[in-house]
Amino acid sequence: MLGLGDFWIFAAMIGCIAAAAVGVVYGALNWNRGGGEGGDGK
């Protein structure tokens, strides 16, 4: 577990990286969406 002493700290560290990765993927996938007149994602 990356040298960490507890599953919950390991989960926190992986969770931080995973959450940021989700943000990056979401931003990249929706990079050009929502730019229309109403900005509603269409």
Added chain:
Amino acid sequence: MNLSTLLLPAAIPAGGMNTVVLGVLIALYVLVIGFLGYRGFRQTKVRRDYLVAGRATHPFVMAMSYGAAFISTSALVGFGGIAGQFGMGLLWLVFMNIAIGVFVAFVWFGRRTRRMGVALSAATFPEFIGKRYRSNGLKLLIAAIIFLFIPLYSSVVLIGGARFLQEVMMIDYHLALGIFAGIVAVYVIFGGLKGVMYVDALMGTVMIGGMLLLLVLCYVRLGGVIPAHQQLTDMAPLVQERLPQAFALGHRGWTVMPEFNSVWWWTLVSSLMLGVGIGALAQPQLAVRFMTVKSDRELNRAVLVGSVFILGTVGSAYTVGALSNVFFFSPDKGIAEGVRQLAIEAAGNNPDRIIPMFIREALPPLVLYFFSLTMLSAAMSTMSSLFHVTGSSIGNDIFRTLSGSGRGSVTITRAGVAFGILVSLGVALLLPPGIVARGTAIFFGVCAAAFLPAYWAALYWRGATRAGVWASILTGVGTSLFGLLFLHRKEAAGLGICRKLFGCTELVSSHPWPFVDPFLYSLPLALVVLFVVSALTEKLPAQQIERCFPAAGSDSERHVK
């Protein structure tokens, strides 16, 4: 100064760094800030430019500005030091900051706030809520709460920045306070939100660069990622041996969670993870940034930048804070050869000193200069956003509403910002030492309990009524204040009002209540009150609901654009 000297670790004498080099760096930095503030000033023509940056901000600028306003010196140095004292459990706060503070905030709150802000022509948070529920009274109430509580937070950030200038530049504290407030005042008053956001984007870039450099150098210095973690894990038995008080509070090591239901567990989970993590959703100075972009596309792009920003800044600070124990305890490293200390011992029991001490002792001088700019950036960017939101509340929401002036005058708002800065400066001079962390916590808790139910309902619940929102906000503020004054030990003991009135530190002393953050009961209570009162009182007219929730691309939305 020779570059090789700057790149060698621990080459700086304990007294500090070369103030001439730092002075020149800061002067150059201030010149760039001045230029960006001037750019904002030149582009500010109407009220909308001053309050919501003309609703045409670039997504990178928006995301960096949101992040830089969100993350202050107290998050990096203050909470980083707490991680040095209690360990990596604080990484859960980083997770919450990214998942809730960025993802949920941008995707579920940001988009609707932007669209509704356009539909209602709202330019500040109080104006947004006031127009959504068609109530000038609500607008005044929210502006008054902002005016009362934000100076508490902005003044502690001001104090933090001034103390930093005082220490590194070796100048008088009051002079530092004046210089610091003066620089920020100029670009906030003249540049408006455009100036603030341009400067924030620069500062955010410096912050993420500085913190990532710090993390990488820390791992390099300690022999790599896993070896560094393993060394810290192996130090766990030292807690009981050398920190018996922390052990009694539930501290069990720097790479394990605190003991379940212990004092430190409750602080970590209720105050930090939930209070600060969820509290970020309802901060007026952050919510207003959603109204600064042109379309949802900018918010989508900002999610990418914002997530990386939070991971890189606070993620680095809390990891480095905890790992500093390995450095200070290592016999061949530490503050002197052969001296083995835990981080909190090396910092003389003051967690605020852990991060700066680690940087001074363990890393090359160049990092210290860069880190100084990072710290000034973190303090100034948070402060400028708070000054702006306080000033716009006074000038735009309170003064314009009470005077009945319908004209969109930038001058009135500028005067409001100047007044807000003077108030913050005054509060900073009056506050006793040691108030920084408490002021921040109080602000986050009160904001969350007071504004979150009303803000969520504004975006998602058509059935919320004006009376329901009034009752919810008053319940949120009232319960938070009651909790702070009479139940939560940290504040109740510090303020002493409970002892004066009832002769005891707190009203309920059975575990865990003195350690449960007031946010944990004030927010649900405010939410229940919103539902109950809304169910019993008169609904808003259907026409108003249609105006607030326009169909995508409808005439009304096009019209207001």
